[in-house]
Amino acid sequence: MEILNKLITNIDSISSVDLNDNRRKKSERIGDIGCLVLAKSLRSYNTIIHINLGWNDIGDNGCLILAEALRVNNTVIDINLEFNRIGDDGCTALAELLRINSTITNINLKGNNSIGSNGCFTLAESLIQNTTLDPQHLPDFNVKECLLLLDLGEEFKTKSNRDIIDFLQERNRSGSKIVYRSKLLLVGSGNAGKTTLVKKLKDNTFDGIRVQTDGIEMTELVIHDIELQIYDFAGQKEYMHTHKIFFKDNSVILIIYRPDSSEEEKRDFDIFLTMIYDCAPNAQLILVTTFADGDLDKGQRPLNDDEIKLLCNRNPNSNFIKTISVDSSTGKGIDELKESIRGVALHLPKIKNDVPNSFYDLQKSIISLSSTRFSITAEEFLAVATEKLKKMSLALLAYQLFCDWGIVHKLSNGDIGIIYDYY
Numbered sequence: 001m002e003i004l005n006k007l008i009t010n011i012d013s014i015s016s017v018d019l020n021d022n023r024r025k026k027s028e029r030i031g032d033i034g035c036l037v038l039a040k041s042l043r044s045y046n047t048i049i050h051i052n053l054g055w056n057d058i059g060d061n062g063c064l065i066l067a068e069a070l071r072v073n074n075t076v077i078d079i080n081l082e083f084n085r086i087g088d089d090g091c092t093a094l095a096e097l098l099r100i101n102s103t104i105t106n107i108n109l110k111g112n113n114s115i116g117s118n119g120c121f122t123l124a125e126s127l128i129q130n131t132t133l134d135p136q137h138l139p140d141f142n143v144k145e146c147l148l149l150l151d152l153g154e155e156f157k158t159k160s161n162r163d164i165i166d167f168l169q170e171r172n173r174s175g176s177k178i179v180y181r182s183k184l185l186l187v188g189s190g191n192a193g194k195t196t197l198v199k200k201l202k203d204n205t206f207d208g209i210r211v212q213t214d215g216i217e218m219t220e221l222v223i224h225d226i227e228l229q230i231y232d233f234a235g236q237k238e239y240m241h242t243h244k245i246f247f248k249d250n251s252v253i254l255i256i257y258r259p260d261s262s263e264e265e266k267r268d269f270d271i272f273l274t275m276i277y278d279c280a281p282n283a284q285l286i287l288v289t290t291f292a293d294g295d296l297d298k299g300q301r302p303l304n305d306d307e308i309k310l311l312c313n314r315n316p317n318s319n320f321i322k323t324i325s326v327d328s329s330t331g332k333g334i335d336e337l338k339e340s341i342r343g344v345a346l347h348l349p350k351i352k353n354d355v356p357n358s359f360y361d362l363q364k365s366i367i368s369l370s371s372t373r374f375s376i377t378a379e380e381f382l383a384v385a386t387e388k389l390k391k392m393s394l395a396l397l398a399y400q401l402f403c404d405w406g407i408v409h410k411l412s413n414g415d416i417g418i419i420y421d422y423y
């Protein structure tokens with residue numbers, strides 16, 4: 001304790017306490033007792049700016065005592081507690097401190113291996129209102145359990161502490177809303193009944209008129225609490241290869257089949273299915289057969305069970321979550337299909353998001369650009385997004401989210417396509 005005695009006698013005149021030495025023997029480290037001595041001094045004198053207590057065998061109790069003392073201190077800006085024995089309780093004490101302290105800019109907690117997800121979570125939460133501390137030397141917030149506690153999705157796994165805190169602060173600053181949102185893709189050969197099914201799902205209407213889809217038709221569908229961006233793809237072969245770029249795992253895909261498909265249409269169905277499995281091997285696919293009530297005027301009869309089984313086995317990779325027969329004319333199977341879409345969507349990893357309101361404002365601005373153009377450069381997107389959100393990390397998060405929602409998509413030339421009027 002010789003070091004501490006020296007420290008206490010000089011504490012009214014020094015600006016920095018540096019006891020970091022990784023070569024010191026265990027018996028020479030200050031431990032929790034040393035924190036008690038230092039805490040007493042911190043309460044009495046207001047000259048210390050830097051505290052460096054790395055490698056000092058300090059545990060939760062010592063950390064708690066220091067945090068308590070620092071609640072009444074407004075000179076310390078920098079605390080290094082690396083390679084001690086601090087765990088979740090110590091972290092919670094520091095988190096409490098950071099809720100009221102706006103002087104400290106850096107706390108180094110590297111190498112405190114007992115800190116778990118709860119400790120990281122309380123620290124991250126305390127920084128929602130603290131704009132002074134740089135979270136870079138705190139333990140990682142992007143571990144799965146901590147992200148779960150913070151209600152953040154998989155996309156934050158690769159983000160830094162700074163990015164995570166920026167997002168939490170933005171959510172707090174602009175307010176936020178929880179949404180369940182994803183993409184619903186309808187794929188299948190021409191004339192299968194895709195556009196007709198979209199109308200039935202959306203507005204419960206059927207007009208029997210055939211209007212061949214040109215490229216992709218975009219629209220929105222709400223099923224109870226779930227919002228879906230619909231991509232209704234034209235079934236013609238010319239479009240097949242462009243469609244590929246939209247086949248992504250994180251969507252619900254309906255593959256539509258018409259009972260009286262010609263041999264050529266059956267081949268197209270097979271090609272679409274193969275393309276989906278190539279581009280999105282984990283795609284959540286529902287096989288939908290149309291004309292479930294037949295249409296004698298058009299020589300249609302519904303598929304029987306054996307025919308549906310055969311259809312399911314046409315492609316060796318087929319792995320349909322569900323097979324449903326619908327009729328857009330009579331409404332048969334439509335409610336069942338809606339429930340199935342919702343059920344599959346709810347299991348998508350990115351379906352739920354607590355989104356800052358400022359992101360919705362940005363979404364409006366980006367969509368308004370689509371009235372005059374179908375794509376913008378990545379630079380233009382980032383310029384608009386950083387102007388609105390003020391930080392590049394938030395602009396990138398918004399971009400990622402809009403891609404998942406199907407509002408924008410990366411084109412092969414690097415530009416960003418905006419929904420509506422894509423073709």
Ligand SMILES: Nc1nc2c(ncn2[C@@H]2O[C@H](COP(=O)(O)OP(=O)(O)OP(=O)(O)O)[C@@H](O)[C@H]2O)c(=O)[nH]1
Nearest residue numbers: 191192193194195196208210213235291327328329
């Ligand atoms: N009776 C009945 N008619 C249907 C059903 N589904 C589609 N149709 C009719 O089949 C025709 C083709 O339907 P569409 O919805 O245009 O087909 P599509 O798959 O969008 O075709 P593309 O846009 O060319 O890819 C239309 O005349 C529809 O009215 C159904 O379930 N029952």
Ligand SMILES: [Mg+2]
Nearest residue numbers: 194195212213
């Ligand atoms: Mg169509």
